[in-house]
Amino acid sequence: MKTIVTAGKGGTGKSMTLSHLLKRHILGNGFGRVLIVDADPHQSLTRYLGVQPHTNLGERRHKYAQELRTGQGLEKKSRRDFARQLAQEAITPLEGGDLLVMGKNDEPGCQCVVNTLLGNALDAVAEDYDLVVVDNEAGIEPIGRQNWRVDHLLLFSSPKGAELDVAWQILERADDVDRQIGAAYLLLNRTYTGQDLRAIYADLQKKVSSTVVLGRLPYSEQLDREEYPDETWLAALDKAWAYVHQRMQEKVLL
Ligand SMILES: Nc1ncnc2c1ncn2[C@@H]1O[C@H](COP(=O)(O)OP(=O)(O)OP(=O)(O)O)[C@@H](O)[C@H]1O
Numbered sequence: 001m002k003t004i005v006t007a008g009k010g011g012t013g014k015s016m017t018l019s020h021l022l023k024r025h026i027l028g029n030g031f032g033r034v035l036i037v038d039a040d041p042h043q044s045l046t047r048y049l050g051v052q053p054h055t056n057l058g059e060r061r062h063k064y065a066q067e068l069r070t071g072q073g074l075e076k077k078s079r080r081d082f083a084r085q086l087a088q089e090a091i092t093p094l095e096g097g098d099l100l101v102m103g104k105n106d107e108p109g110c111q112c113v114v115n116t117l118l119g120n121a122l123d124a125v126a127e128d129y130d131l132v133v134v135d136n137e138a139g140i141e142p143i144g145r146q147n148w149r150v151d152h153l154l155l156f157s158s159p160k161g162a163e164l165d166v167a168w169q170i171l172e173r174a175d176d177v178d179r180q181i182g183a184a185y186l187l188l189n190r191t192y193t194g195q196d197l198r199a200i201y202a203d204l205q206k207k208v209s210s211t212v213v214l215g216r217l218p219y220s221e222q223l224d225r226e227e228y229p230d231e232t233w234l235a236a237l238d239k240a241w242a243y244v245h246q247r248m249q250e251k252v253l254l
């Protein structure tokens with residue numbers, strides 16, 4: 001199982017961009033069994049994909065709240081089987097892959113038990129897939145429980161300092177918590193024609209290892225206004241993806 005994961009400050013274009021990558025390049029394009037995980041409680045990726053899932057993992061967990069509290073009705077199930085059942089109930093099949101929406105944790109008090117259960121549910125089904133694509137709220141700590149390796153990290157930022165700073169913090173945090181990252185790709189979104197990005201390139205060389213490469217996506221007025229990209233933006237996305245895809249194939253051959 002390989003993973004592609006998004007990260008970056010809020011509003012940098014993670015979900016919108018990933019929805020187009022999935023539609024144009026990933027689903028039905030020879031990646032085998034694909035699981036898309038919408039790990040953002042606000043479910044923007046699901047919306048951008050134009051999907052209305054029948055349920056989500058948080059909701060399924062809620063449905064079993066009574067059983068989970070009392071243990072009644074679950075006696076014959078191992079924890080793993082129950083986690084697997086929850087995830088399978090929450091999956092929405094799409095053309096070319098499956099979608100798992102994590103949803104919200106609506107239990108009061110400590111969220112760790114709830115999060116563990118949702119994470120276990122994701123882990124229980126993830127191994128059935130060749131590629132798992134995760135869209136996050138911001139950082140990458142919440143994905144999976146068993147310290148999943150992030151094979152390909154799509155790190156989003158505009159050229160603005162505050163957003164780049166969050167991108168670097170995410171990489172540092174991944175290091176701190178020993179979250180392994182195979183290759184990280186910085187996607188600079190909302191760039192302008194003629195914008196001088198040399199300072200960012202230089203900073204990049206200093207701050208992070210050579211695994212980080214730069215893709216560049218232009219600001220698109222149409223995307224901003226109508227949530228639908230223009231051809232220039234899509235062409236830039238295709239170019240950035242071609243690079244990522246090439247790296248993915250090289251890694252498979254290694
Ligand atoms: N290059 C761009 N030019 C103009 N608008 C853009 C561009 N990229 C994304 N947007 C717009 O920015 C908004 C936020 O995008 P998106 O929801 O993908 O961000 P996000 O990083 O997933 O945010 P969050 O962390 O809150 O989930 C959307 O309305 C999207 O259309």
Ligand SMILES: [Mg+2]
Pocket residue numbers: 014015016040044045135136137
């Ligand atoms: Mg998002």
